Amino acid sequence: MAIAITSGPGAERWQVLRLLVARKTVLASLIVLAVLVAAAALAPWISPFDPYKLSIMSRLQAPSTAHWFGTDDFGRDVFSRVIHGGRLSLLVGFLVVLLSGMLGIALGLVAGFFRGADKVVSRLIDAMMAFPDILLAIALVAALGPSLLNVVIALGIVYAPRLARVVRASTLVIRELPFVEAARALGVPTRRIVTVHVLRNLVSPILVQGTFIFAYAILAEAGLSFLGVGVSPDIPTWGTMINAGQQYMGSADWIMVFPGIAIVLSVLSLQLVGDGLRDVLDPRLRKEL
Amino acid sequence: MGASQRDIILAVDGLKTWFHSRDGVARSVDGVTFDLARGETLAIVGESGSGKSVTSLSIMGLLPKPAGRIEAGSIHFRDRRGATHDLARAPAATLRRIRGAEIAMIFQEPMTSLNPLYTVGDQIAEAVLQHEGGSRAAALQRARDMLERVEIPAAARRVHAYPHQMSGGMRQRVMIALALACNPSVLIADEPTTALDVTVQAQILDLLRRLQAESGMSILFVTHNLGVVAEIAHRVAVMYAGRVVEDAGVHELFERPTHPYTRGLLSCIPTAALLASRQRLQPIPGNVPSVLDLPPGCTFAPRCALAEPACTRAVPELAAVRDAHLARCIKVTPQ
Amino acid sequence: MLRYLLNRLVGLVAVMFLVATIVFVILRLTPGDPAAVMLGPQASQQDIDTLRARLGLDQPLPMQYAAWMGQLARGNLGQSIFLDQPVLAALADRAEPTFWLTLMSLAIASAIALPVGILSAVRRGTALDQSVVTFSMFTSSVPSFWLGLLLMQIFSVKLGWLPVAGYGGPDAGIATRLSHLVLPAIVLGLVNSALITRFIRASMLDVLRDDYVRTARAKGLPERKVILKHAARNALIPILTVLGLTTALLVSGAVVTETVFGLPGVGSLVVSAVLRRDYPVIQGALLVIAAIYVLINLFIDLLYLLVDPRVRY
Numbered sequence: 053m054a055i056a057i058t059s060g061p062g063a064e065r066w067q068v069l070r071l072l073v074a075r076k077t078v079l080a081s082l083i084v085l086a087v088l089v090a091a092a093a094l095a096p097w098i099s100p101f102d103p104y105k106l107s108i109m110s111r112l113q114a115p116s117t118a119h120w121f122g123t124d125d126f127g128r129d130v131f132s133r134v135i136h137g138g139r140l141s142l143l144v145g146f147l148v149v150l151l152s153g154m155l156g157i158a159l160g161l162v163a164g165f166f167r168g169a170d171k172v173v174s175r176l177i178d179a180m181m182a183f184p185d186i187l188l189a190i191a192l193v194a195a196l197g198p199s200l201l202n203v204v205i206a207l208g209i210v211y212a213p214r215l216a217r218v219v220r221a222s223t224l225v226i227r228e229l230p231f232v233e234a235a236r237a238l239g240v241p242t243r244r245i246v247t248v249h250v251l252r253n254l255v256s257p258i259l260v261q262g263t264f265i266f267a268y269a270i271l272a273e274a275g276l277s278f279l280g281v282g283v284s285p286d287i288p289t290w291g292t293m294i295n296a297g298q299q300y301m302g303s304a305d306w307i308m309v310f311p312g313i314a315i316v317l318s319v320l321s322l323q324l325v326g327d328g329l330r331d332v333l334d335p336r337l338r339k340e341l
Numbered sequence: 342m343g344a345s346q347r348d349i350i351l352a353v354d355g356l357k358t359w360f361h362s363r364d365g366v367a368r369s370v371d372g373v374t375f376d377l378a379r380g381e382t383l384a385i386v387g388e389s390g391s392g393k394s395v396t397s398l399s400i401m402g403l404l405p406k407p408a409g410r411i412e413a414g415s416i417h418f419r420d421r422r423g424a425t426h427d428l429a430r431a432p433a434a435t436l437r438r439i440r441g442a443e444i445a446m447i448f449q450e451p452m453t454s455l456n457p458l459y460t461v462g463d464q465i466a467e468a469v470l471q472h473e474g475g476s477r478a479a480a481l482q483r484a485r486d487m488l489e490r491v492e493i494p495a496a497a498r499r500v501h502a503y504p505h506q507m508s509g510g511m512r513q514r515v516m517i518a519l520a521l522a523c524n525p526s527v528l529i530a531d532e533p534t535t536a537l538d539v540t541v542q543a544q545i546l547d548l549l550r551r552l553q554a555e556s557g558m559s560i561l562f563v564t565h566n567l568g569v570v571a572e573i574a575h576r577v578a579v580m581y582a583g584r585v586v587e588d589a590g591v592h593e594l595f596e597r598p599t600h601p602y603t604r605g606l607l608s609c610i611p612t613a614a615l616l617a618s619r620q621r622l623q624p625i626p627g628n629v630p631s632v633l634d635l636p637p638g639c640t641f642a643p644r645c646a647l648a649e650p651a652c653t654r655a656v657p658e659l660a661a662v663r664d665a666h667l668a669r670c671i672k673v674t675p676q
Numbered sequence: 677m678l679r680y681l682l683n684r685l686v687g688l689v690a691v692m693f694l695v696a697t698i699v700f701v702i703l704r705l706t707p708g709d710p711a712a713v714m715l716g717p718q719a720s721q722q723d724i725d726t727l728r729a730r731l732g733l734d735q736p737l738p739m740q741y742a743a744w745m746g747q748l749a750r751g752n753l754g755q756s757i758f759l760d761q762p763v764l765a766a767l768a769d770r771a772e773p774t775f776w777l778t779l780m781s782l783a784i785a786s787a788i789a790l791p792v793g794i795l796s797a798v799r800r801g802t803a804l805d806q807s808v809v810t811f812s813m814f815t816s817s818v819p820s821f822w823l824g825l826l827l828m829q830i831f832s833v834k835l836g837w838l839p840v841a842g843y844g845g846p847d848a849g850i851a852t853r854l855s856h857l858v859l860p861a862i863v864l865g866l867v868n869s870a871l872i873t874r875f876i877r878a879s880m881l882d883v884l885r886d887d888y889v890r891t892a893r894a895k896g897l898p899e900r901k902v903i904l905k906h907a908a909r910n911a912l913i914p915i916l917t918v919l920g921l922t923t924a925l926l927v928s929g930a931v932v933t934e935t936v937f938g939l940p941g942v943g944s945l946v947v948s949a950v951l952r953r954d955y956p957v958i959q960g961a962l963l964v965i966a967a968i969y970v971l972i973n974l975f976i977d978l979l980y981l982l983v984d985p986r987v988r989y
Contacts, residue, residue: 175690175691178691179695179966182691182970183695184927186928187928192702194950194958196705197713274822278819302834308822315817316814437896438896440894440895441895442896453888454890454891456888456910457910457985457986458985467895468896471897519895
């Protein structure tokens with residue numbers, strides 16, 4: 053597949069996009085993600101029912117034309133709850149990526165650039181990664197108190213080391229490259245070198261890792277909420293819905309099946325996109341350098 | 342030695358091996374013909390990309406699947422029992438039986454051609470056990486004997502060594518020992534000395550000559566180095582862009598080359614006389630054509646000083662210039 | 677080689693030191709008074725003060741830290757607030773189900789990943805390969821607790837093939853206990869097999885390109901031997917690292933899975949401790965689990981010495 057590399061950073065971005073959508077699985081995943089994000093964003097306007105509205109009369113109804121995903125034990129429309137839950141679950145995922153991104157990039161850059169700091173930061177990263185994700189997240193939420201914000205903070209801290217490792221590794225490589233040395237020789241201050249050159253070259257690995265962290269965060273939040281140690285149970289996220297639906301397994305399966313399917317769809321699409329990004333960006337990254 | 346008196350053990354006729362990829366069809370070997378006689382060393386000479394390695398891989402049946410395929414031609418081999426097989430069409434089981442036992446191959450990169458997890462002795466013994474069966478102890482004994490034959494000092498101890506504990510030259514000797522463990526009648530050597538330094542190169546060539554004298558095996562020696570050819574070959578086949586363009590005895594080739602490409606190659610070699618005369622080296626103008634896009638007719642025509650319209654109309658036949666001297670050029674042979 | 681071991685041990689001590697510090701810091705992050713949070717809004721000020729004194733929370737922070745480290749050095753992980761047991765004992769009591777669950781899940785994950793990974797590498801680019809890649813990505817997208825509930829519903833409740841929940845009671849024999857672990861292990865193993873599959877596939881793809889594979893074929897060996905004895909053995913060496921990583925994922929997964937299946941393991945202990953704010957238990961569990969993970973990694977590095985002759989000599 054020969055694509056002429058035209059000049060200019062804008063053109064490159066389009067090429068990446070084109071290479072990306074050339075693969076069918078990635079294209080399908082992007083579409084699914086777009087639909088999910090759109091549904092979540094537009095939830096207040098497109099949801100057929102009020103997700104909080106109780107209705108004792110319509111309790112535990114199986115999926116029908118009126119209620120596409122059925123109703124739960126309080127008579128609430130499951131479909132509306134799923135797309136509203138999506139707002140929170142996807143928002144949490146996104147915020148976790150932002151937070152872990154900022155922390156991870158900061159840590160990684162410091163470790164990559166300053167040899168003295170590296171010794172400490174590397175060991176810190178090793179120590180952080182010695183804890184299994186969910187366990188660490190649970191402990192952090194236990195300490196900070198159960199709330200949406202604290203879940204975001206906890207997961208942001210849990211995933212930051214992963215990103216920091218990737219950023220550190222890339223920084224170590226890029227730091228030795230001739231053009232960085234040249235900039236330093238010209239008297240460009242280190243801070244400027246870091247922000248302009250190093251960060252620009254880090255966009256690719258960060259983008260790839262970030263997509264995966266988004267996916268892990270959605271799963272982790274669902275797990276925490278399921279256990280009851282995440283957000284409080286009355287807030288509709290996909291995890292709390294599955295938790296609530298547990299006791300109706302066998303009698304009203306739909307309460308917990310549909311949120312689960314939503315999770316699988318979003319996580320799978322994110323992983324496929326992340327994989328696609330990795331394949332497309334990797335050899336190009338080497339070409340860019 | 343006239344052609345009719347040679348005891349031919351391997352006869353390649355019109356071999357075509359093409360690689361199919363998304364970018365098109367690469368005709369790496371596009372009509373290769375030569376004979377290998379018993380006890381003889383035939384050198385296959387050519388630049389990179391001439392198809393010489395692909396030829397040897399085709400004979401061994403080691404082409405990368407599914408991209409590489411023998412499209413046409415035959416490879417007739419006479420095995421130990423006197424039966425003749427066409428290796429281009431033989432079933433996989435037959436090829437496996439012949440590989441390693443009757444036709445063996447050594448490669449260019451001795452540093453990476455041995456499995457790092459097994460001892461050198463184990464790897465040689467494995468070949469013996471595969472083709473001849475018997476006990477492991479006997480196979481290891483054969484391994485030890487082979488290491489001695491290839492002049493590896495302290496063979497008894499080295500049998501239990503791992504490849505990474507040996508130098509490049511020694512690893513290549515191990516490869517030779519491995520190849521000869523089952524006493525094959527043909528050894529294909531694909532640029533075995535290219536990755537080694539000059540002194541080691543000379544030792545390996547000496548070793549091969551000695552082993553050939555002892556066992557009477559034939560050697561198909563693939564190389565791009567004319568110096569090595571002069572040292573070791575009895576006959577030479579020159580390849581260009583996937584075809585044999587000249588086939589002669591080694592002395593004949595060096596003294597009376599006929600094909601314009603061969604003559605060009607030989608005149609590229611700096612000699613004492615040339616240096617003394619202070620003349621410029623005459624490189625062959627132009628570039629080797631891409632295997633994806635070969636020119637019609639004679640593939641050397643675009644670069645040839647003798648070219649005329651008839652050259653591009655049809656592929657010239659490999660015809661006799663003299664007794665036991667073939668060339669693929671209408672300007673040089675009666676067509 | 678001794679130097680290598682010594683280096684690793686020093687590194688290990690450093691990491692464990694940091695781990696202990698991190699555990700200390702985490703639980704001090706609580707806004708407000710930890711003792712008050714632990715006992716809940718109903719507690720009297722007197723109870724709160726007693727607890728604070730007992731946990732040493734009334735001391736200045738550096739002293740608390742020193743006390744914590746000193747305590748650890750003596751192997752004392754503190755006392756559980758709600759269980760009336762030393763933390764270490766509580767963990768030891770509940771270790772068995774978690775241990776077996778992790779082991780069984782690892783075995784199942786490997787049993788799935790090995791043939792699938794090798795096969796998809798050997799048949800690279802074919803429909804089989806593509807579907808394997810997509811399938812393994814699919815399995816890693818499924819929340820383990822959700823899958824657990826679904827499978828429990830199908831296999832235990834509806835079909836009755838496997839026990840529903842729990843661990844079989846205090847007198848149950850080893851066979852009964854293990855049968856209770858089958859479904860949870862399948863769930864965890866399936867969901868976590870993706871990482872190993874992907875790794876094996878990548879490793880095999882690399883190795884199949886290596887020259888000694890060509891040499892093995894040139895010897896006339898049957899293809900099966902070339903793939904298994906030569907290629908796979910080399911490809912599997914770096915797998916040890918992935919197995920270490922997967923173990924961490926499995927322990928994480930065990931936390932949730934034990935809750936779903938009602939297994940009395942360390943994971944469910946941690947969850948109940950969190951819900952009840954039993955800080956000493958949370959601290960102790962974190963510490964022990966992290967320590968075990970670090971030791972497992974060290975063990976894997978030592979395994980490399982055994983398995984790869986290039987490292988040994």
